Amino acid sequence: xxxxDEMTVDERRKYPRKMKKRYEKADRQEKGRLLDEMxxxxxxxxxxxxxxxxxxxxxxxxxxxxxxxYGPERNxxxxxxxxxxxxPGHLETDLVHHCGATASGE
Numbered sequence: 001x002x003x004x005d006e007m008t009v010d011e012r013r014k015y016p017r018k019m020k021k022r023y024e025k026a027d028r029q030e031k032g033r034l035l036d037e038m039x040x041x042x043x044x045x046x047x048x049x050x051x052x053x054x055x056x057x058x059x060x061x062x063x064x065x066x067x068x069x070y071g072p073e074r075n076x077x078x079x080x081x082x083x084x085x086x087x088p089g090h091l092e093t094d095l096v097h098h099c100g101a102t103a104s105g106e
Contacts, residue, residue, distance in 0.1 A: 009059075012042045016049065017057050 007015070016023075016038060023034050035046045042049070 007042055012044060013052075013057055013059060015042055016052050020053060020057065023053050 019034060019038060023031060026034060035049050038044070038049050039046050044052075
């Protein structure tokens, strides 16, 4: 979450939209000054701003939506495997108790 001084993503697009007409009309030196100003205001790098100014400045939708997260209703299947399993892709773990001489819980 941005702090009070930082711009949100939408604000960082809104400012270059306002500056685009001035940028397109400007000569090379003036474009450099405008890029410097926009870099200070938005916090973006000059190269990023150059790419933005050469684009339509609209945010693109995600190509693929994120998958759902695992919740309590979804379980990852686990099965017991024999100790002498030699096929790649299996995992064997050892359980270690840090409770001293007994595992009674006292």
